[in-house]
């Protein structure tokens with residue numbers, strides 16, 4: 001097992017049987033399930049909308065080479081500056097260089113899965129850039145030097161008391177503040193940062209080929225606040241966010257906020273940026289950093305490329321029984337949950353072998369996915385690829401070979417149950433399965449033995 005795989009197993013053992021953690025995850029799951037069907041009922045024909053969305057994304061992939069160049073051309077003619085980054089290192093370096101060249105000191109950043117993926121925050125901090133995360137959930141996590149546990153509800157793993165304790169240490173407030181008071185402290189700190197910031201880093205939901213536009217959705221208003229007054233705006237976006245035309249957002253944006261399970265049930269702010277802000281108050285420079293970082297590799301994969309149509313609505317991990325048991329941190333991946341499991345294949349078969357097991361094939365995620373992605377099939381495909389590359393774990397291979405041999409012959413199979421029922425074997429298996437789980441007890445007699453003894457007694 002790789003080092004990552006070993007750490008993963010240890011972390012799973014710590015959380016999967018922690019009742020406090022499971023209670024938080026269960027509350028989160030119940031909240032989602034209670035509103036999810038209702039959200040979908042807002043559409044007269046949700047299935048039709050899902051297939052329209054799929055066709056749009058598929059078209060973008062089909063003509064990628066041309067559409068990306070169209071986006072770049074249109075974006076530049078709108079007055080923006082476009083940069084291309086092959087991988088995480090290049091993207092981080094590029095952003096740091098822009099900030100240095102533009103002599104910006106105070107930077108505000110908004111939520112971005114891609115920024116998490118490339119490790120942008122720790123990199124900028126290491127380079128001594130004063131950068132503040134402005135998404136409330138992410139802001140809370142960063143106070144504890146933690147990464148968000150969930151792409152949509154970053155601080156879902158924390159209790160109010162834990163947050164109050166952290167705020168007390170960081171901002172010198174009382175450690176028994178209510179949720180409302182904690183929000184007010186957050187706003188006060190962030191408002192001060194917005195006023196003094198001279199650069200903003202945001203992500204983007206979509207980039208549009210036919211107009212060169214950048215489309216951003218959010219539910220807190222922090223993107224608008226971040227870019228309102230800053231002289232530099234850097235949009236960090238993956239090349240997979242490309243869509244062919246501006247009309248396509250009428251289908252994709254409502255679907256991307258379909259399961260936004262806050263009380264308002266939808267994202268509140270949609271921003272379409274055409275060109276850098278230029279008025280009497282600000283003369284902005286707008287950089288678009290287009291990042292590949294293995295996306296083209298993923299698009300080359302005939303089946304798994306389907307996951308790149310994901311619009312990050314968060315439904316799949318919200319319903320996934322595996323995610324709802326282990327939580328987001330254990331994946332140690334910027335895309336935790338089912339999407340991350342599939343995307344991890346680009347990190348190499350060995351690196352992703354431990355993640356490929358994280359699916360029970362219950363198909364819940366597919367029921368809710370607004371892009372109709374065949375998620376569990378794709379995870380299965382990863383498993384097949386990993387097995388073909390012979391990256392399965394040695395212990396797993398031995399057990400499977402043992403079982404395969406036994407099931408080939410009925411007599412051998414009958415003997416297996418005695419073997420499995422033996423105490424010492426159970427103890428051995430517990431080491432892998434965990435001390436909290438019991439192996440099922442096999443019946444004393446198999447069906448064939450029962451059948452034989454029945455016939456014998458009748459005869």
Ligand code: SF4
Nearest residue numbers: 320359360362363365
């Ligand atoms: S099919 Fe797999 S990935 Fe999807 S919800 Fe079930 S366990 Fe999770």
